[in-house]
Amino acid sequence: MFFKKLVAAALILGASLAHAFLPQAGTWVVSSELDGMPGRGLAIDVQNETFVMQMFAYENTGHPSFYLAAGTLLNNQITTPLNRYEGGRYFGSAARSGVSAGSPGNVSIRFTSGTTGFATFPGEPEKAIIRANFAYPFAPSSLIGVWTFTSIGSEGLQADAVQLTTSVGATSTGNGVVTAANGLFGCEHQISGSLNGNVLCVKINSQGQLLRAYIFVYSVNEGEGYSQVSANSTQQLLSIRRLTNPKGVGTGLILKADEAQPLPENSALRAQLSNIAIHGLP
Incomplete structure (x- = not known):
């Protein structure tokens, strides 16, 4: 019941933002x-509305090949030429620039969230693509x-920053x-x-x-809920951000966290987590 209420409120609160997202930058794969x-x-x-995609794939000979697609992302969709390049600098070579080697056709991508979408490559049917998460298990x-939690709604802007240290x-x-x-x-x-x-x-x-x-749900260093x-x-629209990884290394430009000394567990915290997960909020 609690989850259904959460979804209903999400639709109301986030109606104006339902389609306002950008795909998460990083490595994507065909599911x-x-x-x-x-x-x-x-x-x-994607920066502002400018979309850039580099693709590594193979020729029908089995040789690796490099492609680049760029254009303007509108309404979470783009269709643009997938350009092939060759002749660039190799390991140990003198300075040289790659040159365009034509295009096999257009690539069309439509994103369904910041971490999911569908791509149609030249000569292929539409296929699901996802943002690859290869280092953060569901564990x-x-x-x-270190995490930040920022929510906005009828209560105004609410923010918390916390360093999670102890299992x-x-x-x-x-x-x-x-x-x-x-x-x-x-x-x-x-x-x-x-x-x-x-989570x-x-x-x-x-x-x-x-x-x-x-x-919330998150992918790598960012999440929403x-x-x-x-x-x-009232439920507040929430954005979360990981500022350091489990080893204290900053995930942004500067921040490097110090080691924290854990204290004994507060049993009331565990009780609140369990009560909300099972019975919903009081």
Whole structure:
């Protein structure tokens, strides 16, 4: 019931933003070709509305080839020539520039979210593509690090920054809680129940009372969802960002986190996580 209410509020609150997203920059793959073996890959970046995609693939001879596509992304879609290049600099060569070697045709891409979409390559049917996540498993270890939580809605702008440091075991619906050093903020991947597939975080006070809950999904270093303080309160549109990885290395331009000394677990935090996952917000 809680999850259905969350989705309903999300549709209302995010109606004006429902189609306002950009694909996440990074390595993308054709979903059906993700088998752990060498294959085709896509490097996609969109800045403002300018779309750039580098593609490594193969010729019918088996030789590797390099392609580049660029253009303007409108309404989360683009159709643009997929240009092939050759003759560029190789390892140990003198300076030389690649030259255009024609195009096999257009590539058409339509993004369905910041991490999913569909691509139609020349001579092929439409195929699903996804942002590759190859280093952050759906596990407690991936939650360790510094995170920011920013939500906006009828309560105005709300923000939290927290360093998750300590794994303290799983609740009945998750696979392992990771808490801040003071034990007043904790997060857990949900693997069963109405929030299955989401990350649930809660912030409590020193008396164990719930201050705010965060429910979101994320890919690599970014995520989206909603925050709420109770079942009867307005749900806030939520954006999250990982600032450091589990080793304390900054994921942005500058930040490098220091090591934190973990403190004992606050049992009230675990109770709040479990209660919300099973029964919803109070």
